[in-house]
Amino acid sequence: MRVLAFDTATGATAVALRDPAIGLELELRDDPLPGERPGHATRLLPMIADLLARAGAGWESVDRIAVGVGPGTFTGLRIGIATARALAWARELPLVGISSLEALAAGATFPCADSGAVRAADSDGVRVVLAAIDARRGEVFAAAWRGPHRELDPRALRPEALAVVVGPLVDADGVSPLAIGDGALRFREQLEAAGAEVPPQESRLHRISAINHCRLATGLPAASPTEVEPAYLRAPDAEIADRKRNPRST
Numbered sequence: 410m411r412v413l414a415f416d417t418a419t420g421a422t423a424v425a426l427r428d429p430a431i432g433l434e435l436e437l438r439d440d441p442l443p444g445e446r447p448g449h450a451t452r453l454l455p456m457i458a459d460l461l462a463r464a465g466a467g468w469e470s471v472d473r474i475a476v477g478v479g480p481g482t483f484t485g486l487r488i489g490i491a492t493a494r495a496l497a498w499a500r501e502l503p504l505v506g507i508s509s510l511e512a513l514a515a516g517a518t519f520p521c522a523d524s525g526a527v528r529a530a531d532s533d534g535v536r537v538v539l540a541a542i543d544a545r546r547g548e549v550f551a552a553a554w555r556g557p558h559r560e561l562d563p564r565a566l567r568p569e570a571l572a573v574v575v576g577p578l579v580d581a582d583g584v585s586p587l588a589i590g591d592g593a594l595r596f597r598e599q600l601e602a603a604g605a606e607v608p609p610q611e612s613r614l615h616r617i618s619a620i621n622h623c624r625l626a627t628g629l630p631a632a633s634p635t636e637v638e639p640a641y642l643r644a645p646d647a648e649i650a651d652r653k654r655n656p657r658s659t
Contacts, residue, residue, distance in 0.1 A: 410472045414622035415457065417449040417489030418481025418509035419542060419591060424456045425619030426464050426471075429627075435464055436620050449488040457496075468500050475626035477509040477617065479640045480550040480563060481542055486639040494634040503631030507622045508640065510552040510563055513590050514540040515621040517614050518556065537578045539605060541571070541592030542617075549592030550642055553578055565642045568599045575603035589614040 411428035425436040437460050439452045461467065476493035479486045490506075497504040517538045535556040542550040544565055551571060553561035561574055578586040588605040594615055597607045608614050 410627050411466075411470055412473050412475055412623040412626050413457070413460075413471045414475035414477075414507070414619045414626060415453060415489060415493070416477030416507075416509055416512065416617050416619050416622060417447070417453065417485040418477045418479045419485065419617060420447045420482075421617065422447065422449050422452050422456060423617055423619040424453070424460050425623050426460050426466070427620055427623035433464060434620055434623075435460055436618060438616075440616075447482070447485060449485050453488065453492055468502075471500070471502060473503045473505060473626060473631055474500075475505045475507050475622045476637065477512060477619075477622060478506040478637065479509050480544070480565070480642040481509055482545075483641065486641070490637060490639055494637065497634040504634050504637050505626040505629050505631050506637040507625050507629075508552070508563065509617055510540040510542060510550060510590075511554065511559075512619075512621040512625060513542065513617050514538040514552070514554045515625060516616075516618050517587055517589055519621060519624060536584055537580065537586040539575070539578060539586045539588040539593070539600075541588060541590040541596070541600075543591045543595050544643070548643075549590075549596060551592065553586060563640065563642060568596045571596060572599045572603035575600060575605045579604055587614075590617075591615060 413426050415424040420441050422439040427434050437456045439448050441447055474493055474497050476489055537553055537555045539553040544550045548565050548567050551566050552563040585604045585606050588600045588607045593607050600607055
């Protein structure tokens, strides 16, 4: 099955094409520099076209589309999911929504080229992976998996609450959870103090890879484009600000 996938839940725009039958795995990324605005609106469609051209493939060779549904930034998710719906309708392709947190966590269990990274698999089984995306406003979006089994449901947490959830994720042998993502980097101090292990900042484990969306989408049922919805977990920043200005209106 050939899957085209993309994710715009964070500042990065990630696009991938995977077809395990022929060993095809291609990914393109646009990571804005510090202080730069995300390029989702202007970069996503050109990157998809570029990716298909590099693969020497047309839309007729794509079997399904997968899109990251967050949680993440409101604007990024709106752009990514609207694009996925439009492409699915136009190309008459099945669409699969993928948790951006689950795709991030999957990067610690699927093989990758980052040979220097701390891995989540060990000789005794599978280590818990805590995926954390920076939610701004002093919070992270977080969830945890042990292999395919979810140990912590996705939620928005302040750093002190994030530290509290780490304890139960330590296994019976004292193996600490592996915390990854830009949220783990932002709150490294609190996570490490609570017993989690956070890989070095340069580790690829902290980046959401659209290749993992492709892998996850292969084993999931497709949906109608209208059924794929963003997983915001909290109200958009503009709505939160409006509630603070007009508390009686809520």
